[in-house]
Amino acid sequence: MPDAEPVDRLAQRLGFGPRAPALLVQALTHRSWCAENEGAPSNERLEFLGDAVLGMVVAERGFTSYPELPEGALAKVRSDVVNASVLAGIASEVGLGGALLLGKGEDASGGREKASILADALEAVIGAVYIERGWEHVERLVLELLGERIDVAAAGPGAKDFKTRLQELSVHRHGVVPRYEVSGTGPDHARRYSARVSVGGGVLGEGSGHSKKDAEQEAAMVAWRQLVGDQGEREGSKGEGSAAGGSAAGGPAAGGPAAGGPAAGGMGKGADA
Numbered sequence: 001m002p003d004a005e006p007v008d009r010l011a012q013r014l015g016f017g018p019r020a021p022a023l024l025v026q027a028l029t030h031r032s033w034c035a036e037n038e039g040a041p042s043n044e045r046l047e048f049l050g051d052a053v054l055g056m057v058v059a060e061r062g063f064t065s066y067p068e069l070p071e072g073a074l075a076k077v078r079s080d081v082v083n084a085s086v087l088a089g090i091a092s093e094v095g096l097g098g099a100l101l102l103g104k105g106e107d108a109s110g111g112r113e114k115a116s117i118l119a120d121a122l123e124a125v126i127g128a129v130y131i132e133r134g135w136e137h138v139e140r141l142v143l144e145l146l147g148e149r150i151d152v153a154a155a156g157p158g159a160k161d162f163k164t165r166l167q168e169l170s171v172h173r174h175g176v177v178p179r180y181e182v183s184g185t186g187p188d189h190a191r192r193y194s195a196r197v198s199v200g201g202g203v204l205g206e207g208s209g210h211s212k213k214d215a216e217q218e219a220a221m222v223a224w225r226q227l228v229g230d231q232g233e234r235e236g237s238k239g240e241g242s243a244a245g246g247s248a249a250g251g252p253a254a255g256g257p258a259a260g261g262p263a264a265g266g267m268g269k270g271a272d273a
Contacts, residue, residue: 006098013094014129014141021132025101027124030117032103040101043124050127054082057142058150066154073154080153081146085171086164088115090145091122092177113179115171162220169227170199178204178223182212195219199227 011024023046031042055078062069062077069077080086091097097112100121111117130138143150152164163178170178182195194208195215204226207218 006095010095010099010125014125015133015137016129021128023128023132024125027128028096028099028121029101030103030106030111030121032106032111033101036103043121046124046127046131047120048127049130050123050125051082053126053130053138054087054123054142054146057139058082058146061143061147061150062154065150069154077150077153081149084115084119085168085177086146086149087119087122088171088177089167091118092179094145096121096125110176113176115175115177118177162217162224166197166199166205166220166224166227169224173227174200176200178220180216180219182215184212197223199223 007025007028010028011021014024016024026041027043027046027050029040029043031044034040034042058078058081059074062074066074066077092113097118100112100117102111102117106117126138126142129141149164152161166178170176176199178197178199180195180197182193184191184193186192192208192210193212193215195206195212195218196203197205197207197216197219205219205221205223207215207220207222209215209218
């Protein structure tokens with residue numbers, strides 16, 4: 001069984017009350033646990049249901065709140081919100097990782113921070129909430145968790161904040177969600193917050209502000225720029241290596257006939273995981 005404390009905290013956060021129902025425990029049960037515990041049902045059926053519930057809530061919010069958006073734009077809003085990057089970040093924020101039931105190998109390999117596992121489990125939890133509490137409750141919960149992100153997606157790609165950008169880049173490149181540590185100092189009327197954000201165990205950015213949100217945004221901006229800069233440096237190094245190789249082989253730098261040919265234009269390609 002999962003550790004009771006994180007499960008109880010999650011249950012209360014989701015509106016279940018002080019004791020988690022059996023269906024919530026099933027929603028937290030990864031197939032790797034089932035492989036080691038015969039007869040335990042996994043969360044995959046609940047994930048299927050939760051995905052449909054999430055899609056419906058987000059689609060309805062977009063349809064009713066943004067009547068000017070055409071069908072294609074509404075579909076883009078839904079895909080920007082109901083995806084592994086966003087859902088894994090939400091799952092991390094509500095403490096879902098610590099409540100998961102994972103097999104020993106999956107747990108040892110960092111499964112509690114894997115974006116795919118967190119996103120799937122959140123969908124399963126949404127499915128469980130729908131069954132246990134009904135449509136009105138699950139709709140309120142989804143909008144509480146995702147309402148701001150729906151509004152950001154509806155505003156267009158230029159409106160994405162740095163926490164969202166960092167989360168998407170971190171999941172795309174490393175398969176994990178960023179982790180934030182926030183501390184506050186000073187009296188209540190002049191409180192100052194400091195934040196650190198790490199990806200895969202390494203601290204990439206620090207920030208400060210008069211609110212936790214401001215501090216996290218600044219830390220996320222620093223980390224995002226560092227990740228983007230690292231990627232640019234790697235691609236630049238590859239390009240320099242190719243140019244050096246061309247010179248040694250008697251290419252353009254050596255006055256060969258291939259000036260402006262493939263060696264000059266074959267600079268690196270981007271990869272899309």
